Amino acid sequence: MSDTYYFSPERLRQAITELCLASGSPQEEADLLTGRLIKADLVGHPSHGIIRIPMYLGMIRIDLIKPGAVPSLSIDHGSIVVVDGNGAYGQVGAEHAMKVAIERGRAHGVAAVGVTNLGHIGRLADYAVSASQANCIGMVYTTCGGAASLVAPFEGCSRRMATNPMAMAIPSDREYPIVFDMATSVFAEGKLRVMMAADKKAPDEALLDKEGNPTNNPRDFYAGGTLLPLGGKQGYKGYLLNFMVEVLGGLLINGGYIGREENAKFSNSTLMIVIDVEKFRKMSQFKTELEDLLKYLKETPVAEGKEVLYPGEVEARKEAETLKSGIPLAEKTVEKIQEEMDRYNVPIKLADLGETAPLG
């Protein structure tokens, strides 16, 4: 496609960092935010990547995100903490919460830390991985603070739940982290946008149209349809997992929940549970056995052309690929980011930094 630009990750990082600084973020925040968005593009989740920048900056302009805001602790009982994001970027609030969770998890063995009143936190995997790098198991449960109703409860036919993702990372000595990050709906809403852009059908048992009939057309979702919970005929399980996330990430920590308000303010209210593995076992034993388990799963017999992957392997492979090809951004995305560059007087012509064919 001629309307895609490929960017060296480093060049893109510098340009987006400039934009964040110009729109009011201090250096550390600009670095964190840009790093996380670039990472999402690298590992093959562009729905959580640089494409989000214009949306974030729009949220600043309507005061839904406050650049430079500093999170504070609103509840602190040692291993139980709630962080008030004070309206910060989601990445800032959640990063702060995970730092506290790791510190408290290591001190007490296990900690449960919530964070409320913050923007969109991006990929949950990043926070879980911070815990695993500190020799802890990290689990993350994220809601939308009562907003972003997109998913029907099992047997229902209209939107009453968010996509409510959860993530987990496990310490290992692998080059790439053992991690997963999944919506409890059949898939995240971003995947529908990708299908629609590529004129592809959605799989069966993923969508209902606005009349509540099954459909494979992603456009029916945007015309008032609904996503279904994970599981197809066993969709009651996806519904229950979604409910679990709503309770942990929202209700428990007073971060809002679906149904409370007609026009709830979007906030990625999140609970993080961190467990210090070394309180249970020697880390070396744990890691040796983890490798043994992964190897056993990996060696499962498969049909021709199939392969069993370890958690996080899809993203690890994609990252190696994108580091070579460069990060692809659609022309339309480049234009939208350019508008923001111009708005904040950043003297960069983004298109000039990219190539119209994959790099390397």
Next chain:
Amino acid sequence: MSDTYYFSPERLRQAITELCLASGSPQEEADLLTGRLIKADLVGHPSHGIIRIPMYLGMIRIDLIKPGAVPSLSIDHGSIVVVDGNGAYGQVGAEHAMKVAIERGRAHGVAAVGVTNLGHIGRLADYAVSASQANCIGMVYTTCGGAASLVAPFEGCSRRMATNPMAMAIPSDREYPIVFDMATSVFAEGKLRVMMAADKKAPDEALLDKEGNPTNNPRDFYAGGTLLPLGGKQGYKGYLLNFMVEVLGGLLINGGYIGREENAKFSNSTLMIVIDVEKFRKMSQFKTELEDLLKYLKETPVAEGKEVLYPGEVEARKEAETLKSGIPLAEKTVEKIQEEMDRYNVPIKLADLGETAPLG
């Protein structure tokens, strides 16, 4: 069917308690065990009910379960504990672990308690509900200690994982608990036995035969086939959830894991996480908002004949029904339990206690 007996729960309870006492259990253990099995039959999960008794007694005879064994703490760091079941009945070991988890959860705000070296623990929901009755959120993750390989990893075509269930209960003032308890495979293996007994087909995307081809015939599973992880086309999510349970319930707490040993000893190695809601919020506020959330989900528009249920509602309805009809046991099950009654010289004729038609 003429080959089904219906039992008053109370009569059945007394008879099975006698059998447990005769086979070596102290009174408290006999009461606990019988109560849990009867409860499973009442709520509509007979695969975890009284039908298990002959299997449990068989395990005693080959020294896999030790009646009267007393669990002890093998690791104790306050909010992190590992309970050694010392070969006890699973119900005894897991009940002990949940008591510790509630006590420590309430003391510290959050606790993670593992239990290893124990028998089959029955329905996970029961333990989670104990936590919710103590105003805590209870989460339970259970493995098979490296045994009971029944499920293929996503894209694999042979058994390399157990069904690895998880459960969660949430405190409320409802008459019935808000709880779920689910296998991370499409369904538990017991459901296949039920389908086979009723000559029913399995749903699509649930089973592979021993050559790795999709099948709807439950018999193909028992001829060397495999169960698939939850999720169908999105089965990578079920695989990842299953992996999560294997790590939490097995690997983390040194309770064994799939692949370590060819002939691993069955043990329902389990992790329980208990969170004290009142460390986060006033219980009254939490419960009010929970009711609001449940009501909102319940009122989702549905197609003709459908209904959105709250977590635990299926079981609550079934229990009300079974309390009236009596607990149904197949003649074959009654005969097998009678053999055990005779073996341990319990002077009860089980069939005489039942009716050949539903009670009331």
